[in-house]
Amino acid sequence: MNVILFDGVCNLCNGAVNWVIKLDKKNIFKFASLQSAYGLQVIKNYNLSNQYLNTIVLVESDKVYLRSVAVLRILKGLGGIYSAAYIFIIIPTPILNFFYNIVAKYRYRWFGKKDSCMVPDTALKEKFID
Numbered sequence: 001m002n003v004i005l006f007d008g009v010c011n012l013c014n015g016a017v018n019w020v021i022k023l024d025k026k027n028i029f030k031f032a033s034l035q036s037a038y039g040l041q042v043i044k045n046y047n048l049s050n051q052y053l054n055t056i057v058l059v060e061s062d063k064v065y066l067r068s069v070a071v072l073r074i075l076k077g078l079g080g081i082y083s084a085a086y087i088f089i090i091i092p093t094p095i096l097n098f099f100y101n102i103v104a105k106y107r108y109r110w111f112g113k114k115d116s117c118m119v120p121d122t123a124l125k126e127k128f129i130d
Contacts (some may be wrong), residue, residue, distance in 0.1 A: 005057035
């Protein structure tokens with residue numbers, strides 16, 4: 001199972017989750033907010049520090065991918081034209097994360113923030129882990 005952990009109160013993150021759901025034709029991704037019991041358990045199980053409560057995390061085949069590498073692996077998993085973005089994996093991760101971290105730092109200012117985590121409607125409930 002591939003699980004995308006995201007900041008549940010971030011408008012950019014929620015928009016990205018909705019975008020992935022729409023494009024996930026193979027139905028390979030599940031989702032959980034980092035603030036959920038499942039998200040906090042993943043952080044604990046993989047000995048990640050609390051700094052990862054503000055980033056994207058992909059759990060894929062019992063391996064954890066963070067930040068820009070997680071984004072690239074998600075795009076690869078979507079297939080089609082999006083998988084072509086995986087070519088950027090040849091760029092050193094610190095350089096990719098430099099740009100990722102800029103967006104992460106300003107995401108609330110640029111895109112806004114919710115007061116509580118996103119609650120999926122009943123049609124999407126099976127895509128989310130509590």
